[in-house]
Amino acid sequence: MALLNVDKLSVHFGDQGAPFKAVDRISYSIEQGQVIGIVGESGSGKSVSSLAIMGLIDYPGKVMADKLEFNGRDLTKISEKERRQLVGSEVAMIFQDPMTSLNPCYTVGFQIMEALKVHQGGNRKTRHQRAVDLLTLVGIPDPASRLDVYPHQLSGGMSQRVMIAMAIACKPKLLIADEPTTALDVTIQAQIIELLLELQQRENMALLLITHDLALVAEAAHHIIVMYAGQVVETGKSAEIFRAPRHPYTQALLRALPEFAQDKARLASLPGVVPGKYDRPEGCLLNPRCPYANDRCRREEPELLGPAGRQVKCHTPLDDAGRPTL
Template sequence: MSDAQTTLSDADIDAETEAAQVCSDDSLLSVRNLQTRFQTAGETVQAVDGVSFDIAEGEILGIVGESGCGKSVTSLSLMDIVPEPGEVHGGTVRFDGEDILTKSPEEKRQLRGNRVSMVFQEPAKALNPVFDIGWQVGEPLRVHENLTKSASRAKAVELMRRVGIPSPEERVDDYPHEFSGGMRQRAMLAMALACTPDLLIADEPTTALDVTIEAQILDLIQELNVQTSMSVLIVTHDLGVVAEVCDRVAVMYAGRVVEYGDVEDIFANPQHPYTKGLIDCVPDPTADEQSLEAISGTVPNLADTPEGCNFAPRCPHATDECRQIDPRMRAVGDDHYSACLWEDPS
């Protein structure tokens, strides 16, 4: 084992717990040991199980993994808007040095849509069908900046133009059902950007969009990130999106982060078998013929996870030790961490 590959000791784990009380000096958002559960039909589903990560000012972090791994619940937990019967029951979410989870309902309301905004996975469900687009885009401005109806409508037109909605002066009075999927996603982005947030959380922002619109949305997010130094958290199952736009990545599996670090390093040198499996599943567009890889098995039931490593039942490198020991995060390089007992001999 190299000097970089040191396993966290009990003392280190205690220090990590203490780190939950303070935000890293260069982090806008610092999440420590986040835990979210759902109580359903007599069983407890631990959807988020001890997730930790940081996002620096101006940084884009991607959270990636299969469906059912807890990515979207993590994003909702950051803003404490997990729907019932879910609840955040542990950990800290420090934004600009203050724990969001301990704030009053009014303080959270002032934060949401103002300094922290979110683009939801399905804009057709997130947009209210009985209000026109201009009214909804202008709502954060009326709530947080006390703009009048006319002033917020004028600003809504500007925002719609900024996110690439054609003829915004004409479309501002349209209703959500009159917009295409890509246009609705742009309208959601306009709402999220209305108050110039410090952090944008984008939950599967390109789901169900064609590749052309997907590219336009991603380009827009990157452009705004550069122009305003806005930090971004992108939740996705698409490794191509992560490779294209993110600075760092957190790979989630069964409610936990199993690999975390610099995007280029993780793509070039993945250390967790799950990450390696995800990368191997991505088709090579330059190849004439190829066999598509697949990770055998499925994500475990989060109400009944296996003993030891959650990924052991699907892992080609699993040993008896893996089926007994719950692995801790360990450093495997500079700004590169993996929660796995196996070491890649290469």
């Protein structure tokens, strides 16, 4: 049985007559010990979908799903008390910007030990030692003294390590990492991803890695989900996605990577932007930006089709050579 089972999850904002579909009927599952990457541009709905799983969508947002289950429990029906017990203990999340996610009014040690107190109890001495062990685990030097510092006294990379320590404090079964390296220097990004994968393997956690960078999930994720404008447009094993993308959007993301540039050629780019509430086109949402769009694409919305684990939402999916099929 899947640890997390998401079936037709939608998140709408705004009036009931014409709501903005930030997330539109997405489905996927993740098993214990599996790493799944969700990729897409800003505005694709990646972060909103993860916030829906955590129960962090407030009014005027509305979360709907045919199924949203974690470890056999329906997340749409549990009480607030049950959710507070679940979030932070069995499901944890690392947010994009550690500098704004940590509370500037409290020391690092207080914030880590607070999570331990809420979910595990125990005496202060035990929580203090556990906090020291966690900072050691995430690679922070002189961990005992670092418990007494405030977030503003740490670098971005160190702050993110503290966030990771807080997230794994109660040994969650599922860890959601929402663009965990976006606010960090390039030299630090690889260290943080390496740390996350090391911890994931050590604890056998399921890891949901959300990012706009396909290169980041190339070797980290077992499976990749590509999102565009709130919809899943392609899913597949990482090797399959990189070897032969089936959706033009996935192809465009890959061609924008420096690794795919040939002989210092100019990097490919996808014109336009992700549509918002008031400029969503008819038919396929990518059609104004897609080089392969035809009349059918501008008229009919495609379905997400294909065998389980390898699906594409396109009227003319690409072949192995990267050409649209007729």
